[in-house]
Amino acid sequence: MSTLATPRPQYRRSRYLPILRGGWFVHEIGHALSLVDLAGPLPSNQLWLTYVGQFSVMGEPEGLAPGYLGWERWQLGWLDDQQVACGTGTLQLTPIERAGGIKLAVTPTGPHTAVVVESRRAEAEDRAMPRSGVLVYSIDTARTSHEGPIRVQPVDDKDERHWQSLLSAGQSVRAGEVMVTVKTSDAQGDVVEVVRRQPAHTAQ
């Protein structure tokens, strides 16, 4: 019978291993399930917040909202297609931190681009968020890791962490040709209006 050498307890130094810190494990599992990096451009991996702030663990593994964006949850198959409303109009979104209801409003803007709207609440995995509200972001599936395939729509250029991008009732934001307005907001979720405006006339 052979004996195996007792492995040295390297894990005692685990507090220095990023994989065991914050949401890093969830981040790497996300990669294993096909998700790409949403952090800012390389080589500076410090620009975590450039594109999606802390709204996805695939952007900032140690952020205050360490889950996945609604679009990523749909990619993973965690949302049913019936929970994704496609097109324009007015509808009620239920927060992605809860089960059931419509989670995403998706307006296609091109062959591989779209504007996505979701409702976020400072509860469950997002309980550390400084506020709740409606998040609007653009996706471009032709982009990959660190190229900004998902970009939260900023409402204030000085708001590096994009927390101001969580919209309250009465607020609107424009993402290209798509205008999103939060009509009402209550304990059940948010009613949003999504309108597409034709791009400005271009010279022939």
Ligand SMILES: [Zn+2]
């Ligand atoms: Zn990564």
